[in-house]
Amino acid sequence: MSTPLLTxxxxxxxxGDKQAVRGVNLSIERGTVNALIGPSGCGKTTFLRAINRMHDLTPGARVTGRIVLDGEDMYAPGVDAVAMRRRVGMVFQKPNPFPTMSVFDNVVSGLKLTGVRDRARLMEVAERSLRGAALWDEVKDRLKTPATGLSGGQQQRLCIARALAVEPELLLMDEPTSALDPASTARIEDLMTGLKKVTTILIVTHNMHQAARVSDTTSFFLNGDLVEHGVTDQVFTSPRDERTEAYVTGRFG
Ligand SMILES: Nc1ncnc2c1ncn2[C@@H]1O[C@H](COP(=O)(O)OP(=O)(O)O)[C@@H](O)[C@H]1O
Ligand SMILES: [Mg+2]
Structure with a gap:
C-alpha cells in the first residue's frame, strides 16, 4: 500500500468560540477523486479551506490537529504557508478568472509568479493546462482576448486550467458546478476522470448524483463531524451509519 497523499x-x-469541524480523521489516496457531501452549513468548505491554509487569512479562525500532505505537516512551525498553498490548487463555486487578464495570461499567471518568463515554455504549459481542462479547442484562437468574454462554464474550466498550470499535488474544488448550467456541469464532470491522471481531487458537492458519478471515495459530513468515509459505491448503496443513509436517500438535506 502506498502512503496516502493527504491525511x-x-x-x-x-x-472564535464556534466549532465548525470536529476531530476529523481522513486519508486520501493519490490519483483519486474524493467527494465531500453533506447539508449546507455542515463544515465542508471550512474543512476544504484548511487544506490550503486559507484560514490563516481569516481573523478568529483556528485549525488544530494535523494535516499531512505527502508526508509533510502543513501547519508545522516553520512551514511556509505560501509555498504550501502552491502545492494545493483551489477552484471555487463561482468562476473567478482575473478579469483584467487575457485567457492566456490567466492560465500562466501562477507560473509567472514563480519567475517563468520563457515564451515557449509558457505557451507549452498553457496548451497542456487548457487541454487538461478540456478548453483548448474552444479558446486556442482567442488566447489574447479577455477571460471575461468566455461563458460561465468556460470561465470555470479556465480556472481549472489556471490551477493545473502549476501542477498541484492536490486540487480542491468547492461546489465547482453549482453556478453552471447542466451542459457545462456535465463537461466538468467528464473532465474529472482525465484530471485524476495528473492530480488528486477533493471536491465538495451538494449534488449527490454528482458525487456518485465522479468520485472514488465519499465523505459525509454532518454538523461538523465526519460521519462516514468510504468507497463511493458503498457509501451510497450500503451506508454504515443511519444518518448517512437518511441523507443519501434524500430524507433530509
Ligand atoms: N468566516 C466565518 N466566520 C464564522 N463562522 C463561519 C465562517 N465561515 C463559516 N462559518 C460557519 O461555520 C459553519 C460551517 O460552514 P461551511 O463550512 O461554510 O459549511 P458548508 O460548506 O458545509 O455549507 C456554519 O455554521 C457557518 O455559518
Ligand atoms: Mg460550502
Missing amino acids: AQDVSIHY
Whole structure:
C-alpha cells in the first residue's frame, strides 16, 4: 500500500468560540477523486479551506490537529504557508478568472509568479493546462482576448486550467458546478476522470448524483463531524451509519 497523499488527523476548526469541524480523521489516496457531501452549513468548505491554509487569512479562525500532505505537516512551525498553498490548487463555486487578464495570461499567471518568463515554455504549459481542462479547442484562437468574454462554464474550466498550470499535488474544488448550467456541469464532470491522471481531487458537492458519478471515495459530513468515509459505491448503496443513509436517500438535506 502506498502512503496516502493527504491525511487529516483529529482536525478541528473553530471560528472564535464556534466549532465548525470536529476531530476529523481522513486519508486520501493519490490519483483519486474524493467527494465531500453533506447539508449546507455542515463544515465542508471550512474543512476544504484548511487544506490550503486559507484560514490563516481569516481573523478568529483556528485549525488544530494535523494535516499531512505527502508526508509533510502543513501547519508545522516553520512551514511556509505560501509555498504550501502552491502545492494545493483551489477552484471555487463561482468562476473567478482575473478579469483584467487575457485567457492566456490567466492560465500562466501562477507560473509567472514563480519567475517563468520563457515564451515557449509558457505557451507549452498553457496548451497542456487548457487541454487538461478540456478548453483548448474552444479558446486556442482567442488566447489574447479577455477571460471575461468566455461563458460561465468556460470561465470555470479556465480556472481549472489556471490551477493545473502549476501542477498541484492536490486540487480542491468547492461546489465547482453549482453556478453552471447542466451542459457545462456535465463537461466538468467528464473532465474529472482525465484530471485524476495528473492530480488528486477533493471536491465538495451538494449534488449527490454528482458525487456518485465522479468520485472514488465519499465523505459525509454532518454538523461538523465526519460521519462516514468510504468507497463511493458503498457509501451510497450500503451506508454504515443511519444518518448517512437518511441523507443519501434524500430524507433530509
Ligand atoms: N468566516 C466565518 N466566520 C464564522 N463562522 C463561519 C465562517 N465561515 C463559516 N462559518 C460557519 O461555520 C459553519 C460551517 O460552514 P461551511 O463550512 O461554510 O459549511 P458548508 O460548506 O458545509 O455549507 C456554519 O455554521 C457557518 O455559518
Ligand atoms: Mg460550502
